[in-house]
Amino acid sequence: MIGQAVSTFQPVQGVVVLVGIAHSTSGLPGCVQSVATWNLTEVGPGDGGFVCVPGSHKSNFLQHMPRDVARFERGEDWVVQPSMAAGDVLIFTEALIHGTAAWTADHERRTLLYKYSPPHSTWARRPYDPADFPEATDRQRRLMAPPSVEAHPRVMDG
Known part of the structure; x- marks a missing residue:
């Protein structure tokens, strides 16, 4: 599960592992839970916070992901940290491989997470x-x- 935030590719205080509740049956993605992430502060390029592997909700990709990438010990260009303005809402399925990178911005991160499940x-x-x-x-x-x-x-x- 998601633990303490660490420096994006230099773990020092714990580990943030990319997670995903993903499954694919007969080539069809499965989704049980959804999340709406409401950013109350700006998130610029490289600020940290939410990261994900776009499109991973359609596969069983996590089982094949290199462990050092999942633990942020090595970066890959397919792990994305989206930039968002204050007030933006990001909606994603828990099946998406996602995690939290260390927050590096000068301002405090403020985000509300609304989780929806059966x-x-x-x-x-x-x-x-x-x-x-x-x-x-x-x-x-x-x-x-x-x-x-x-x-x-x-x-x-x-």
């Missing part, structure tokens, strides 16, 4: 407890229902 595959250890929100409306309580493959009351009226 109801049976939640990241939360504990769902919201509606009792903690006594002022919540009925609709807000329905929105706080824990993830489940079972039927829930409709969130949208009508």
Whole structure:
């Protein structure tokens, strides 16, 4: 999994490994989870942060990736760090091989990650407890229902 950020190709504080929950069956890509990464600060060329291998979500590429590349011990031009303006949102599938390079910009990195997955595959250890929100409306309580493959009351009226 993704660990501490390190200098892009000179690990010194831990390891950031490129990861991907990718699979390909009969030549078709599989995708279970998606992420929306909302950048609150600018990310320029070479600043670090999000890196990926474009197109890797369509293959079983990670199993063939050289270990030293996955650990940022050696650079390759097919590992890309996209530049983004503050306010840009990058949407990607967790099947994409991705990771985090050391942040080298002069300003602090601020990014919000919104992860979307099937109801049976939640990241939360504990769902919201509606009792903690006594002022919540009925609709807000329905929105706080824990993830489940079972039927829930409709969130949208009508």
